[in-house]
Amino acid sequence: MSTLLKNxxxxxxxxxxxxxxxxxxxxxxxxxxxxxxxxxxxxxxxWECYYALNSAMDxxxxxxxxxxxxxxxxANPAEFAWKKRDExxxxxxxxxxxxxxDLAIDYVALHDAYHVGQMVTLRSAVQPDWNSYSxxxxx
Numbered sequence: 001m002s003t004l005l006k007n008x009x010x011x012x013x014x015x016x017x018x019x020x021x022x023x024x025x026x027x028x029x030x031x032x033x034x035x036x037x038x039x040x041x042x043x044x045x046x047w048e049c050y051y052a053l054n055s056a057m058d059x060x061x062x063x064x065x066x067x068x069x070x071x072x073x074x075a076n077p078a079e080f081a082w083k084k085r086d087e088x089x090x091x092x093x094x095x096x097x098x099x100x101x102d103l104a105i106d107y108v109a110l111h112d113a114y115h116v117g118q119m120v121t122l123r124s125a126v127q128p129d130w131n132s133y134s135x136x137x138x139x
Contacts, residue, residue, distance in 0.1 A: 005101050005109070009089050012112035013082075016046070018135040019119035020078045024127055032125035039122060040077070042115055044069045047081040053088040053107040057100050 020043065028040045037045065047069055052062035069077060085108065092104035120132050133139045 002101060005104060006093055008109035009093070009104060012109045012116065013085065013089070014137065015116045015135040016112040016119070017078075017082060019116055019123055021134075023078075023123065027126040030122070030126050032122065036118065036122065039119065042119060042122075043077050043081055046112065046115060047077070047084055049107045049111055050081065050084040050088045053092065053103055056103050056107070057088075057091060057095065057097075 020039065023039055029038045031038050044067075048062075048064070048067035051067055052064070055062045070080075089104060089108055092100045092108075095101070116135065120135065123130050124132055131139065
């Protein structure tokens with residue numbers, strides 16, 4: 001396992017989780033930016049990526065856009081998404097197959113970082129007093 005890969009997964013994980021931490025309950029479906037996804041949609045999309053990472057490591061193709069967040073977890077989707085993320089990234093990091101490491105970079109480390117920016121923007125729009133620096137360790 002690469003220390004750099006683990007650090008990238010850990011850092012993007014910390015940041016994406018912080019953008020959802022204590023997210024305002026009444027803003028989950030808000031779309032203050034036309035054409036952008038809501039927080040709920042971003043979280044479902046992230047969940048799909050973590051699911052797709054597991055599928056790819058199993059040698060299976062993923063049918064993008066067909067994934068549905070299981071109905072039983074709608075009440076607390078973030079908690080279950082992070083469990084799915086941890087499952088997929090632990091598996092990738094434990095693998096000796098460099099393809100699995102590449103997939104973890106694509107499906108998790110870089111992809112989460114991309115959505116961190118979206119969530120910071122969205123959260124700043126729906127909760128102007130939110131501290132966007134809180135995504136960084138020590139803040």
